[in-house]
Amino acid sequence: MKLLTAQFADLIRRAIEAAQTAGALPAFDIPEDIPVDLKDGGAQGDYAVPVALQLAKPARRAPRQVAEAIMQHLPTADFIGRAEIAGPGFLNFWLSPAWLAAQVDAILAEGAAAGAFDINAGKRAQVEFVSANPSGPITIAHTRGAVMGDTLANLLAATGYTVEREYYFNNAGRQMEIVGRSLRARYLEMLGEPFDFPEDGYRGQYFRWIAAGLVYEHGDALKDKDWPVFKDLAENIIFGHIRNSLRRIGIEFDNWFNENSLYESGAVDRLLEALREKDYAYDADGAVWFRMTAFGGEKDRVLVKSTGEPTYVTPDIMYHIDKLERGFDLAVNILGADHMDQYPAVAAGVRAMGYDPSPIHVIIHQAVTLVEGGATQRMSKRKGQFVTLDELVDEVGRDAVRYYILAYKPDAHINFDLELAKAQSEENPVYTIQYAHVRCMGVFRQAAEAGVTDAGADVSRLTGEREQSFLRKALELPQIIDFTIRQMEPHHLTTYALDLARLFHSTYETVRVLHGDTPPDLAKARLRFYKAAQVILARVLTLMGMTTPDRM
RNA sequence: GUGCCCAUAGCUCAGUGGAUAGAGCGUCUGGUUGCGGACCAGAAGGUCGGGGGUUCGAGUCCCUCUGGGCAUGCCA
Known part of the structure; x- marks a missing residue:
């Protein structure tokens, strides 16, 4: 299915070409992107095209004249009900009521895939998110990236991508040593043994709870073990918690990529060697530096510390090269703003190694x-x-x-x-949206009891103001999905969901299936309308990773 | 200091260079012997932080100022 906005843009383009051929408009280059705005179906129509205003100059005509020329050469289309020129030269379109009503059956035919379109069919996308090291529980700071990443993955899948969700983590290095030392200290503390709490140690209660678990399970059997033992224990326990926490909000990963594997495979050594050969790496002050200034950076960065340990940048470059070698058409990387400075070095490193980083798309979210x-x-x-x-x-x-x-x-x-x-958890938009779905399910239950079915329903009867408003909004879904992934801003979906739910509730108030004086044939059509509504509401909730309750 | 982000209704926030700037919560007024009232209909509430600019048109783009956040590691 092609986006309605794209279909409108095509029609307008053909109209301009026809007008030019007929001499109604002079020759000029037609803009690449013809703007099509979604409107609310009021005085400005359902879809509005302001293109005549911007074409006035190249056409050397008043915008209204340009608009008239376009309108006169507009090809016919079954989805257009009414078209009009308004104001200084806006082209306003209202969808055809009959076409809109018929979309009920189209939505039902799509079912769980409603709103999907396949512009990215056959392509592979990867979304990397969370990627927190196992040094503590998932906090609401990580949750932001988690929810954004998972939702974007859902949306990418809805446009045809085959999507992998990946979590990148480091279980070695300095931070994890501190984790091990912190846990060891808490464990000894719990046993009443002398202990040294590390200066930069993790001070949350969390480590006390883990230590208590170790005492319960192992008694004092670990008291002579050094920090690496505790690091391994902490890692296993904490990763268990992380997985469970994420699972509770419906997030599962396809891949857990361990930074260590880049050392074990020799990838990090190969990177350093290759960069030296290309003279992008050099020694200074006992460290190995990356010549980022050769790639537009303000200053060079350290790849290997004077202690001999690589910084996080080095394996991160190889990690992203690994992503590129896995052949993803799109590799989304979700980072908090506090990490935003790390990507330029990675991108420069990727380019230094001769790879094109353009499939990698970094999304930064604020704190x-x-x-x-x-x-x-x-x-x-x-x-x-x-x-x-x-x-x-x-x-x-x-x-x-x-x-x-x-x-x-x-x-x-x-x-x-x-x-x-x-x-605020008692009264909020979450319930407004889910309650709309519940109301659909309630109608289905009541209809089943009353023996009402939608068999043989005539959807052309769904021309009421309310049903039509809801259907217009429902048919915006593919465009919302498209816009959301183009902007990489999943919040547009929540705004849409609330609009959709509110239109649903207004409809539900007056468009009744089982009561009042609804004649049997109209009841069938309305029941089918609610089936389509339920499909769309469920689809939107599912895309957001929310549940679709039958009752609340 | 420099770079990035933010400032919109009482509060929390939407708003793709388009027409009369929207929603939720809160406040106020109404609504159901009826598919679940976790709902609906309506009202009040705005110099879009200040100033300049770009153009047919600016909450949106550019400059500047003010006030906040983040970054500016041989941490990740």
């Missing part, structure tokens, strides 16, 4: 800060200041977590107030 008693504070895993995903799910539930975090545009900061989230 989630914690608000307590009106004061904001930065979350810190080290200091133990954070709200975990588990706490949040316990308080407000999976669906509210996903909806709220997703509803903010990536560029906006989130000031997260757990008290406020709890207080």
